[in-house]
Amino acid sequence: MRIEKKFKEISIKDRSALITYVTAGDPSLDVTPDIVFKLEESGADIVELGVPFSDPMADGPAIQLASERALESGTTLHGVLDTVRKVRMHSEIPILLFGYYNPFYAYGLRKLAEDAREVGADGILVVDLPPEEAEEVKVHTDNEGLDLVFLLAPTSTTERIKLVSDHASGFVYLVSVTGVTGERPNFDYSLDSIIKEIRTYIKLPVGIGFGVSSPLQAKKIAGMADAVIVGSSIVRLIEKHRNNKRKLFGELSEFVRGLSQACIKQELKHKDMKIM
Amino acid sequence: METKLKYPDEMGRFGKYGGRYVSETLMPALLELEEAYFETKDDPEFIEELDYYLSEYAGRPTPLYFAERMTRDLGGAKIYLKREDLAHTGAHKINNTLGQALLASRMRKGRVIAETGAGQHGVATATVAALLKMECEIFMGLEDTKRQAINVFRMKLLGAKVNEVNSGTKTLKDAMNEAMRDWITNVGNTFYMIGSVAGPHPYPMMVRDFQSIIGKEAKEQIMDKEGRLPDLLIACVGGGSNAMGLFYPFIEDKKVKMIGVEAAGYGLGTGKHAASITAGEVGVLHGSKTYILQNSDGQVTGTHSIAAGLDYPGVGPEHSLLNDSKRVTYTAVEDDEALEAFKFLSQIEGIIPALETAHGLAYSMKIAPKMSKDSIIIICLSGRGDKDIHSVADVLG
Numbered sequence: 059m060r061i062e063k064k065f066k067e068i069s070i071k072d073r074s075a076l077i078t079y080v081t082a083g084d085p086s087l088d089v090t091p092d093i094v095f096k097l098e099e100s101g102a103d104i105v106e107l108g109v110p111f112s113d114p115m116a117d118g119p120a121i122q123l124a125s126e127r128a129l130e131s132g133t134t135l136h137g138v139l140d141t142v143r144k145v146r147m148h149s150e151i152p153i154l155l156f157g158y159y160n161p162f163y164a165y166g167l168r169k170l171a172e173d174a175r176e177v178g179a180d181g182i183l184v185v186d187l188p189p190e191e192a193e194e195v196k197v198h199t200d201n202e203g204l205d206l207v208f209l210l211a212p213t214s215t216t217e218r219i220k221l222v223s224d225h226a227s228g229f230v231y232l233v234s235v236t237g238v239t240g241e242r243p244n245f246d247y248s249l250d251s252i253i254k255e256i257r258t259y260i261k262l263p264v265g266i267g268f269g270v271s272s273p274l275q276a277k278k279i280a281g282m283a284d285a286v287i288v289g290s291s292i293v294r295l296i297e298k299h300r301n302n303k304r305k306l307f308g309e310l311s312e313f314v315r316g317l318s319q320a321c322i323k324q325e326l327k328h329k330d331m332k333i334m
Numbered sequence: 335m336e337t338k339l340k341y342p343d344e345m346g347r348f349g350k351y352g353g354r355y356v357s358e359t360l361m362p363a364l365l366e367l368e369e370a371y372f373e374t375k376d377d378p379e380f381i382e383e384l385d386y387y388l389s390e391y392a393g394r395p396t397p398l399y400f401a402e403r404m405t406r407d408l409g410g411a412k413i414y415l416k417r418e419d420l421a422h423t424g425a426h427k428i429n430n431t432l433g434q435a436l437l438a439s440r441m442r443k444g445r446v447i448a449e450t451g452a453g454q455h456g457v458a459t460a461t462v463a464a465l466l467k468m469e470c471e472i473f474m475g476l477e478d479t480k481r482q483a484i485n486v487f488r489m490k491l492l493g494a495k496v497n498e499v500n501s502g503t504k505t506l507k508d509a510m511n512e513a514m515r516d517w518i519t520n521v522g523n524t525f526y527m528i529g530s531v532a533g534p535h536p537y538p539m540m541v542r543d544f545q546s547i548i549g550k551e552a553k554e555q556i557m558d559k560e561g562r563l564p565d566l567l568i569a570c571v572g573g574g575s576n577a578m579g580l581f582y583p584f585i586e587d588k589k590v591k592m593i594g595v596e597a598a599g600y601g602l603g604t605g606k607h608a609a610s611i612t613a614g615e616v617g618v619l620h621g622s623k624t625y626i627l628q629n630s631d632g633q634v635t636g637t638h639s640i641a642a643g644l645d646y647p648g649v650g651p652e653h654s655l656l657n658d659s660k661r662v663t664y665t666a667v668e669d670d671e672a673l674e675a676f677k678f679l680s681q682i683e684g685i686i687p688a689l690e691t692a693h694g695l696a697y698s699m700k701i702a703p704k705m706s707k708d709s710i711i712i713i714c715l716s717g718r719g720d721k722d723i724h725s726v727a728d729v730l731g
Contacts, residue, residue, distance in 0.1 A: 164632025
């Protein structure tokens, strides 16, 4: 519910939501709540909390390494849920658990949904769970009132957009490129037609992620989507400054503030879209 | 429980196993592949073309060799070896890569990628890519490029680019992660040739179908030689493609027992092994639900086997079903036993088997002496062992 509420709040402000991703437990679960608070304070509207996995098949180097660091620091799904509870004591920011299927499956799907709701998480996104395989999860997330967020990609056909529309809640996550997660200097903005198609069939907000790494890119995305999703470049900051908290929080704050500013919608002229 | 030839279902599931657990970016590609495969597999032109290459290029049918000396030495069941080591490139892997490459060229994909553990599938992929003039990139764990250096050289010689994978455990599972990442990125022009009966649907079905030539031939050959079906089939199981290839055509012959032999590494008790069915739990890895080796938190654990091709924490989903339905029995043998079998077959029959294959042989050495002299075992001799000479020399000194 927090996710829906947040999007409503934002839509009247004429801006896009800023969704930030961090891998829980990177560099350690002790630090994760403070990172989340810092993200929120700097303008993040929703947080995706990555559940680390040994085999992150859809991730580029930045998030692969973050996953490794998190696992090395002893992060488990139990620990991640505990961390959500700690965040929830001080913050109402919507939290989406973001991960691969096996750790969720091993935890037990019913128990996962129950515990996730109980600690105050708002939804789950499973990278390797297309709608065809989602029934065994959805029955539990629905029961607990959690959003189950699905991905769409530039390769998605009309049929698949319709299929996602039957299953999705919260928002839809449009992957901007055919590729793994990670920053990209050149960004392909030719998403107009797929966004138009998504909007035809899906009434939920649309967020765009994968490869968004600068305020300039965020601004372009904000011009076409309801949410801008940024992950790898935040994860890189954590990687770089993980041994110096003050520096880390300073840099995070500055970077996220810049992104948040960029999420204010403005009329984009067509020629601007082509500059990149 | 009944096991009929009805799997997978339309969702790509083998009972509760299999499926398509992949990121959305790949779903359209898997659906396209499934459709292309269904359109192609029964096309007489495709069948003729594949048959042509299988016989003229790969050297099929491979012999079903009566291992008379081995039989005499073990003193029990008659042992036949299905000589996949004599197929072009030295292993059964070519059966599958020829099929997939011909399909890829019909789908007008100019670039093929593959993961490889022991390098056998990588070599078989690089070979067909050279044959059909396709661009080829192979992903191989750094650990494996060291212990299978000869195969790395072969792949390069064949014109493939070999990418050393330095992430995670630096073995087959990480090579597969990296191949998946490449496929996600280049899905438009790239055909991913999975080398085992693993991965998301339609791979487990498609690879099984292409490898079933092993069992079809073996069935005809044993009928010719013995006038009856065998009592027991034995094959090693990593991902499980040679085993599935041998077993599948016999599935409905209820009297034929089947044993899949996994890698017990240093011993199942040590935690350093690769016996996914024997010692694993149900989970989801590389696109399908199946038995995998994992910890209680759902993290996939590192594996160990002396045989790089078995050093994988998962197994094809159909094997998981065949295990649960008890149609196939799965067991595991340790590195040392496989090494013994490696030496044994080399010396008694003058055939140097792959270390993977040696696992199946090792189990047959245990069970054959306990069987009557008129019983028949067929072992899938899935590959030859030239590639393993260095690692065996390291261990045996």
